[in-house]
Amino acid sequence: MSNLSAQDSRPHIVILGGGFAGLYAARTFNREPVRVTMVDRENYHLFQPLLYQVATAGLNPSDIARPLRSILRRQKNVSVLLADARDIRTEDNCLILANGKLSYDYLIVATGATHSYFGKTEWAANAPGLKTIEDALEIRRRIYLAYEAAELEPDPGRRKEWLTFIVVGGGPTGVELAGALAEIGRHTLAHDFNNFDPKQIRVVLIEGNDRVLTTFPEDLSSKAVRQLESIGVEVITSTCVDFIDDRCVASGDWKLAARTILWAAGVTASRIASCLNVPCDRSGRVAVLPDLSLPDTSSVFVAGDVACIITEDGQVPGVAPAAMQAGAHAAQNIMRLVRGDQTIPFQYRDKGSIATIGRAAAVADLGRFRFSGFPAWATWLAIHIFYLIGFKNRLWVLLGWAWSYLTYQRGARLITGRHDYEKLPDPSGESNDPVERELHGEAVISTNLSSGDTDSPRGEKGSEST
Numbered sequence: 370m371s372n373l374s375a376q377d378s379r380p381h382i383v384i385l386g387g388g389f390a391g392l393y394a395a396r397t398f399n400r401e402p403v404r405v406t407m408v409d410r411e412n413y414h415l416f417q418p419l420l421y422q423v424a425t426a427g428l429n430p431s432d433i434a435r436p437l438r439s440i441l442r443r444q445k446n447v448s449v450l451l452a453d454a455r456d457i458r459t460e461d462n463c464l465i466l467a468n469g470k471l472s473y474d475y476l477i478v479a480t481g482a483t484h485s486y487f488g489k490t491e492w493a494a495n496a497p498g499l500k501t502i503e504d505a506l507e508i509r510r511r512i513y514l515a516y517e518a519a520e521l522e523p524d525p526g527r528r529k530e531w532l533t534f535i536v537v538g539g540g541p542t543g544v545e546l547a548g549a550l551a552e553i554g555r556h557t558l559a560h561d562f563n564n565f566d567p568k569q570i571r572v573v574l575i576e577g578n579d580r581v582l583t584t585f586p587e588d589l590s591s592k593a594v595r596q597l598e599s600i601g602v603e604v605i606t607s608t609c610v611d612f613i614d615d616r617c618v619a620s621g622d623w624k625l626a627a628r629t630i631l632w633a634a635g636v637t638a639s640r641i642a643s644c645l646n647v648p649c650d651r652s653g654r655v656a657v658l659p660d661l662s663l664p665d666t667s668s669v670f671v672a673g674d675v676a677c678i679i680t681e682d683g684q685v686p687g688v689a690p691a692a693m694q695a696g697a698h699a700a701q702n703i704m705r706l707v708r709g710d711q712t713i714p715f716q717y718r719d720k721g722s723i724a725t726i727g728r729a730a731a732v733a734d735l736g737r738f739r740f741s742g743f744p745a746w747a748t749w750l751a752i753h754i755f756y757l758i759g760f761k762n763r764l765w766v767l768l769g770w771a772w773s774y775l776t777y778q779r780g781a782r783l784i785t786g787r788h789d790y791e792k793l794p795d796p797s798g799e800s801n802d803p804v805e806r807e808l809h810g811e812a813v814i815s816t817n818l819s820s821g822d823t824d825s826p827r828g829e830k831g832s833e834s835t
C-alpha cells in the first residue's frame with residue numbers, strides 16, 4: 370500500500386479520520402501541490418450532532434451521513450482509503466493498518482473520541498452510548514422495543530419498568546436525548562397502544578454535577594431544566610451513578626428500576642492516540658504544541674476531539690466548530706512547512722453553543738446574546754441544516770423536519786436488529802423466568818412510586834434503599 374504512488378514527487382499527506390477535523394483539513398489542501406490520502410474505517414462522514422435524531426427515529430442514518438468519496442470527489446489531489454489504523458510509527462513515518470502499511474511525509478491524526486464509562490466497561494452493554502450510527506440504531510431498537518414489551522406485559526409493576534427511561538449524563542447529548550424521549554411518549558406514540566397510555570412514561574435525567582449543561586451559563590442551565598420539566602423529564606443532579614445493570618441504575622442507597630438506560634456521561638480520546646507515545650490528558654487526548662504538532666516531530670499534527678489543545682483563552686472544547694478550525698489550521702501549518710515557512714499557533718474562534726431540548730425548546734449562548742425557547746431552537750435548526758454536508762441532504766432533512774414538526778411524527782420508527790423474543794414479556798402473565806421474578810421483586814420497590822414522587826438519590830424524600 371505504501372508504493373501506490375511511488376512515482377509522485379509531491380509531499381504525501383495522510384489524514385487519519387474523516388470527521389469534522391479530517392474533512393476540513395482535506396478541503397484546506399484543495400489545489401495545493403500535495404498528494405492527500407484520507408483514511409477512515411467508515412466510508413462516510415457522520416454528522417454526529419444529529420445522531421440523537423436517528424436514535425429517536427426522527428431521521429434515518431442516510432440523512433446525517435454522506436460517503437467521503439462523494440464529498441471529496443471534485444478534489445483531484447485527494448484519495449480516500451477505507452482502512453482501520455492500528456498503530457502509528459512516527460519514527461518510520463508510517464501508519465500500520467489492519468491490512469497493511471501506509472507511509473507519509475506529514476500526518477494529521479483526527480480520529481475523534483469515544484464513550485468513557487470511567488473504567489466500568491461492563492456498563493456498556495446495559496447503557497449504550499451515542500457515537501456511531503450503530504449506537505444510534507441500537508438505542509432506537511431499545512427505545513421502541515421497550516414500548517412493544519410494555520404492550521405485552523400484563524403486570525403493572527413490570528410494565529412500569531419497561532416505560533422508565535434513564536439517561537445518565539446531563540450534557541448537551543443527554544439533554545437532547547431526554548427531551549426527545551419525553552416527546553416520543555407524549556406525542557409520537559400517544560395513541561398507538563391499547564394496554565397502556567404512553568403519556569405515562571417516566572424519563573429521568575441523572576447528572577453528577579450540581580446542574581445540567583455545565584458548559585453553559587447558570588441561568589441557561591436553569592432554563593433548560595424548566596423546559597425539560599415542562600415536557601415531563603425528571604432531572605436529578607449531584608448524583609454519580611455507581612451501579613448499572615440491565616434492570617436498574619443505582620447511586621449509594623438509591624436505586625431506580627428501568628429497562629432502558631442510555632449513557633451520555635463521558636468521553637475519552639480514540640484508542641490510536643495512545644500509540645503516539647506522547648503525554649495525554651486525563652481523557653486520553655494528545656497534548657499538542659500550540660501549532661497542533663506533536664512534541665519532537667514536526668511531521669505529525671493532531672486535531673479535533675482527539676487533541677488536548679490549550680490556547681491563551683484556555684482549553685479548546687470538544688465540539689464540531691473547534692474540530693473544523695483545528696483541522697484547517699493543521700493543514701495550513703503543513704503547507705507552511707512544505708513552503709519552508711514557520712508554523713503559527715492555533716487560535717480558537719468561539720462562536721457560542723446551543724443545546725436543543727425538544728420541540729421548539731433550546732438554550733443558546735452566543736457570546737453577548739443569550740436566549741432560550743423557540744428563538745434558540747430556530748437558530749439551532751438553521752445552524753444544523755446549514756452544516757449538514759451536501760445540498761440534497763439539507764433540503765431533504767429540512768422537509769422531513771417540517772413534516773415531523775407539524776405532525777409530531779417520527780418516520781424512522783423501525784425496530785431493526787435481532788431481538789431475543791424469548792425475553793419479551795409473556796402476555797398471559799406466566800413468566801417462566803425465575804431470574805426475572807427475583808429481580809422483579811427487587812425492582813418494584815423503586816418503581817412503585819408515582820412519577821410525581823422523587824426517588825431522591827440522597828434518600829431525602831421517597832428514597833428506597835435496597
Ligand SMILES: Cc1cc2nc3c(=O)[nH]c(=O)nc-3n(C[C@H](O)[C@H](O)[C@H](O)COP(=O)(O)OP(=O)(O)OC[C@H]3O[C@@H](n4cnc5c(N)ncnc54)[C@H](O)[C@@H]3O)c2cc1C
Pocket residue numbers: 385386387388389390391408409410411413414415416417418419420421452453454455479480481482499500541542639641672673674675687688689690692723
Ligand atoms: C451524540 C453527539 C452529539 C454532538 N452534538 C454536538 C453539537 O450539537 N454541537 C457540536 O459542536 N458538537 C457536537 N458533538 C461533538 C462533535 O460531533 C465532535 O466534536 C466532532 O465530531 C469531532 O470531530 P473529529 O473530527 O475530531 O472526530 P469525529 O467526528 O469523531 O471523526 C473521527 C473519524 O475518525 C475515524 N476513526 C477513528 N479511529 C480510526 C482508526 N483507528 N482508523 C481509521 N479511522 C478511524 C472515525 O471513523 C471517524 O470518521 C456531538 C457529538 C456526539 C457524539
